[in-house]
Amino acid sequence: MEKIAYVNGSFVPLGEAKVSILDRGFLFADGIYEVAAVLDGRLVDNASHLARLERSVGEISLPLPETTERIQEIQKELVTRNQLANGMVYLEVTRGADAGRDFAFPKGVKPTLIMFTSEKDIVGAASARTGIGVITVPDIRWARRDIKSVALLAQVLAKQAAAEAGAGEAWMIEDGKVTEGGSSSAFILTQDDVLVTRQNGSEILPGCTRKAVVKLAEERQLRVEERAFSVEEALAAKEAFITSATVFVQAVVSIDGKPVASGKPGPMTRRLREIYVDFARATAV
Numbered sequence: 001m002e003k004i005a006y007v008n009g010s011f012v013p014l015g016e017a018k019v020s021i022l023d024r025g026f027l028f029a030d031g032i033y034e035v036a037a038v039l040d041g042r043l044v045d046n047a048s049h050l051a052r053l054e055r056s057v058g059e060i061s062l063p064l065p066e067t068t069e070r071i072q073e074i075q076k077e078l079v080t081r082n083q084l085a086n087g088m089v090y091l092e093v094t095r096g097a098d099a100g101r102d103f104a105f106p107k108g109v110k111p112t113l114i115m116f117t118s119e120k121d122i123v124g125a126a127s128a129r130t131g132i133g134v135i136t137v138p139d140i141r142w143a144r145r146d147i148k149s150v151a152l153l154a155q156v157l158a159k160q161a162a163a164e165a166g167a168g169e170a171w172m173i174e175d176g177k178v179t180e181g182g183s184s185s186a187f188i189l190t191q192d193d194v195l196v197t198r199q200n201g202s203e204i205l206p207g208c209t210r211k212a213v214v215k216l217a218e219e220r221q222l223r224v225e226e227r228a229f230s231v232e233e234a235l236a237a238k239e240a241f242i243t244s245a246t247v248f249v250q251a252v253v254s255i256d257g258k259p260v261a262s263g264k265p266g267p268m269t270r271r272l273r274e275i276y277v278d279f280a281r282a283t284a285v
């Protein structure tokens with residue numbers, strides 16, 4: 001069965017889903033995206049993703065072509081049309097296609113909205129049992145990483161370097177501290193059982209999974225500190241992990257080839273993963 005995508009008001013076979021070469025997403029990376037997980041055919045933590053979408057488009061003065069209520073309806077319809085049980089819905093909104101290539105915002109151009117789905121067994125992923133290695137790379141991104149922009153070249157290069165090194169993710173480093181993963185938030189558990197993850201700000205994307213995990217941990221009386229940490233601190237930690245919509249909570253067992261603690265996923269990471277999966281199942285829409 002050919003997959004169905006959504007393009008500007010229509011559901012079309014993926015192979016026929018097209019936008020103009022003048023689309024500003026293509027020419028300038030003038031667009032915003034979101035990725036929400038799908039578990040048992042339902043959207044995980046989608047209100048949080050749609051709230052971040054609204055914030056991101058607001059920060060670049062890009063009007064959404066549909067309400068967030070309608071966007072959720074379209075996401076759900078796409079899940080149904082693709083009979084998607086587990087995976088994700090990708091959505092992207094760009095400033096649309098003008099008649100040429102002027103940098104300044106075009107007038108009277110309707111934003112582009114596209115969506116597609118992909119399958120992934122997030123809960124049963126083998127990497128959840130084994131953990132992943134990460135490599136470190138300099139964080140060469142722009143200064144507004146809080147905006148979920150489609151300008152991802154720095155992350156493409158970081159994750160390619162990780163793939164070439166046989167690692168599952170790249171941790172980006174700025175001023176001696178970890179900012180975040182190429183497509184994930186970074187956490188450590190210190191020797192005195194404090195969960196540490198970098199504070200939100202323009203240096204990182206405010207991860208939806210990060211936010212949920214921090215809340216779930218605090219509700220269980222775990223100590224959470226939102227501050228930057230170094231690679232040295234991570235290597236001296238009890239555990240390390242990443243969070244994102246497409247991995248949930250995923251153990252990090254080595255950094256640049258050096259083991260984190262025993263080099264195996266730790267009990268707190270496993271527990272937080274279970275807690276997150278329970279939360280995801282209980283609240284999915």
Ligand code: PLP
Nearest residue numbers: 183184185205207208209244245
């Ligand atoms: N940080 C970056 C740079 C990301 O690209 C992502 C997800 O793609 C995340 C963090 C995790 O965010 P979320 O948990 O909302 O998926």
